[in-house]
Amino acid sequence: MESFTTTHIKTSLTALGIPFESNEVELDHLRFKSFRRIEPHGIYYAEGRSHAGIRESLVLCTDTEGFDASNCLIRLSHPQLAFYKLMRHFHGKEGSAGVHPSAIVDPDAVIAPGVEIGPYCVIGKAELHAGVKLSSHVVIADNCILGENTVVEPHSTIGASGVAWVWDVETGERVVQPQIGGVVIGKNCFLGSDVSIVRGSVNEDTLVGDGTVIAHGTKVGHGCTIGAHNHFANNVSLAGNVSTGERCFFGSAAVVRPMISLAADTTVGAGAVVVSSVDVPHQLLMGVPARSTEPAKDKLSGVPKKNSNRTEQA
Structure with missing residues (x-):
């Protein structure tokens, strides 16, 4: 599986038009990984979930408090959306017409x-x-x-x-x-x-x-x-x-x-x-x-959350 550096990720976020702020930690050999299997050198997004145990990884987040100092922390507005766009950018299927x-x-x-x-x-x-x-x-x-x-x-x-x-x-x-x-x-x-x-x-x-x-x-x-x-x-x-x-x-x-x-x-x-x-x-x-x-909560299990400040995209 292809691996990436923090420079790869930051450059791609810029190319995708996603504004962000980042600390200065530089990492390489990063791969997209799931919270269900936390490992070092991962690319994760933290959005309303515990981030205990994440080390030497790149994390997309809205709040940088509480993370281990070994992580590259990239602060942006919608971590999950950015994570999905990055995965599509690097791993989207490119067939031949x-x-x-x-x-x-x-x-x-x-x-x-x-x-x-x-x-x-x-x-x-x-x-x-x-x-x-x-x-x-x-x-x-x-x-x-x-x-x-x-x-x-x-x-x-x-x-x-x-x-x-x-x-x-x-x-x-x-x-x-x-x-x-x-x-x-x-x-x-x-x-x-x-x-x-x-x-x-x-x-x-x-x-x-x-x-x-x-x-x-x-x-x-x-x-x-x-x-x-x-x-x-x-x-x-x-x-x-x-x-x-x-x-x-x-x-x-x-x-x-x-x-x-x-x-x-x-x-x-x-x-x-x-x-x-x-x-x-x-x-x-x-x-x-x-x-x-009537739904009792804003976020129903299994239903993707809508961002109120954006319109549905075709």
């Missing part, structure tokens, strides 16, 4: 410059905007649009066929409705591995708003409308025609029944089953069936 030879791409697909299509992907009559990155074994069906800089991890399917059917009362046959709509995914979205998004049923699309993050194993039903900057933890299930406002957060294994509408800034707890719509923003839904309460 183009189509892997093993991928299958419909000749009528519209592929913008700078798109990366990985091994064994299958692309139908879809539209992929600039900066889209598809890892291996991704399927993009017909009538799907992926916005700029959207990333899709392995074994995910965009535009899958949903299951809508009725019984033929005369023959006893199950009659399945063909689903002929599409999927529109906004800009700067991230879809983890094994995510399935079902296309719209007839003349509607399934919509995913800009900046939405969908973690591994999540399933989105036909005709859903997901607001901008939603966050889905792993294995969330949205049934068909669910509508969510902006900045909703869904904990692991949450389930939402069909036709539900959720207001902006709704938080659905892990394992909750939502059976009723919520039209008041900033509600916390918990339990089976889920009950609505």
